[in-house]
Amino acid sequence: MPDFTPTAVSLFSGCGGLDLGFIEAGFKIIWANDNEDIACKTYEKYIGNHIVCGDINKIDINSIPKADILIGGPPCQDFSVIWKQPGLKGKRGQLLLSYLKVLDHVKPKAFVIENVKGLKSMQGGAILEFMLGELRERGYERISAKVYNFADYGVPQLRQRLVIVGVRDDVPIDFIEPKPTHIGKHVASSKALKGAEKVPFNNEHQNIMPKTRKLLSLIPEGGNFASVPKDHPLYVKGMISHVYRRLHSDKPSTTIIAAGGGGTWGYHYEENRPLTNRERARLFTFPDDMEFLGTIAQARKQIGNAVPPKGILPIAKNLYKLLYDCDQLCQSSQITTATAVSSKKYSKKNLVTV
Numbered sequence: 001m002p003d004f005t006p007t008a009v010s011l012f013s014g015c016g017g018l019d020l021g022f023i024e025a026g027f028k029i030i031w032a033n034d035n036e037d038i039a040c041k042t043y044e045k046y047i048g049n050h051i052v053c054g055d056i057n058k059i060d061i062n063s064i065p066k067a068d069i070l071i072g073g074p075p076c077q078d079f080s081v082i083w084k085q086p087g088l089k090g091k092r093g094q095l096l097l098s099y100l101k102v103l104d105h106v107k108p109k110a111f112v113i114e115n116v117k118g119l120k121s122m123q124g125g126a127i128l129e130f131m132l133g134e135l136r137e138r139g140y141e142r143i144s145a146k147v148y149n150f151a152d153y154g155v156p157q158l159r160q161r162l163v164i165v166g167v168r169d170d171v172p173i174d175f176i177e178p179k180p181t182h183i184g185k186h187v188a189s190s191k192a193l194k195g196a197e198k199v200p201f202n203n204e205h206q207n208i209m210p211k212t213r214k215l216l217s218l219i220p221e222g223g224n225f226a227s228v229p230k231d232h233p234l235y236v237k238g239m240i241s242h243v244y245r246r247l248h249s250d251k252p253s254t255t256i257i258a259a260g261g262g263g264t265w266g267y268h269y270e271e272n273r274p275l276t277n278r279e280r281a282r283l284f285t286f287p288d289d290m291e292f293l294g295t296i297a298q299a300r301k302q303i304g305n306a307v308p309p310k311g312i313l314p315i316a317k318n319l320y321k322l323l324y325d326c327d328q329l330c331q332s333s334q335i336t337t338a339t340a341v342s343s344k345k346y347s348k349k350n351l352v353t354v
Contacts (some may be wrong), residue, residue, distance in 0.1 A: 006323045009106055011072030011099055013051060015042040015292060017306030018071055018114060018285065022266040023047070024309065025316035031065050037304050038294040056098050062257065063106050068323055070106050073114035073307055074099050100134055109171050109326065110319055114307050117147045120162055122294060131164070131328045140166035144177055150178035150311030156192035157253045157283045159308060163315060172329060173322045178314035189269060190249035192282045201291045202277040202299055206265070213272045215244065221269035224247030239263075247275075251282045258304025265300075277303060285310035 010019050017027050032051040034040050040053035052059060074095040083098045096113075103111060113131075122129055132143055144165045151158045165175050197203060201311040215234045219227045224245045241261030247253050249270065256266050256275075265274035275283075277292060277299040285308045292299035 006068040008069045009067040015039045016047045020309040021312035022316045025320045042293045069110045070108045071112040087225040117160045119161050139169045142167045151252045152184045155308040155311040156187040186252045189247040189253045199278045199288045216272040258301045284308045
């Protein structure tokens with residue numbers, strides 16, 4: 001598909017995991033935004049200086065360019081099953097509404113919203129239905145809302161995320177959900193981590209207490225705190241089982257999180273230590289030449305909040321094909337990014353596959 005480069009505006013971009021997937025698929029990110037200063041610096045150094053750092057609600061919306069597609073992962077903590085769930089009442093939940101405001105301005109041919117799968121069940125599904133209703137009212141009747149396990153698409157991490165894709169009503173092409181490519185043949189964590197120690201940055205090791213190393217020695221690969229014998233002095237009654245999770249060398253990692261205290265860092269399958277940030281980046285499929293700036297904790301947060309580039313790539317490729325086909329079909333139809341949507345000429349079926 002030569003000489004075709006669709007444009008994208010990216011919101012809540014973080015260090016750029018979502019954007020890297022779309023760039024690899026053939027998109028050009030022309031404007032990006034995040035409120036985390038160190039994440040913006042990482043993004044700017046590796047991806048480009050088109051990122052604007054600041055509160056999206058304080059940015060002049062007229063400074064945001066029109067584009068073929070709007071992508072973004074509004075902060076998900078208010079919908080995550082790991083955290084207490086205030087939903088739209090939470091500060092981060094309100095940022096979903098900020099996304100809608102930018103959608104109204106950009107009026108893209110398609111959009112992508114990435115979030116935790118907890119959004120699907122929040123308040124009995126009412127939050128998701130509210131979102132879908134708002135999107136349909138804006139002229140995006142055809143919506144795919146699907147939970148993807150990125151391990152099924154080649155990411156060495158069991159990471160389930162809700163990805164909502166919508167196509168504008170006057171675009172005569174439907175989005176096709178990508179089929180899994182790695183069911184039954186997930187990428188093992190040991191394969192992903194091979195040679196990671198040779199990367200010259202983000203390979204710092206954390207200092208941990210001898211007591212913690214001893215505790216880890218009691219946990220086999222693939223195990224967690226529940227593996228510690230109950231009669232052992234280091235066993236703590238009431239400790240939640242998913243802490244001190246060790247990788248299994250022959251399996252993908254469990255979900256890597258962005259923050260948390262002792263026991264939440266993710267641990268090597270063989271060595272009695274936490275993972276380095278470079279190892280975490282490998283489990284997210286970030287390229288080795290991408291350096292995550294800041295402290296160990298700041299780099300961990302950037303990586304843990306990101307979308308695995310390889311996980312989103314199949315969706316990005318299918319959207320690239322959709323826009324390419326639309327470009328070929330619609331050159332004489334005057335369908336432009338800035339067109340106000342009012343036509344209901346094309347299919348209005350609701351492709352909701354949650």
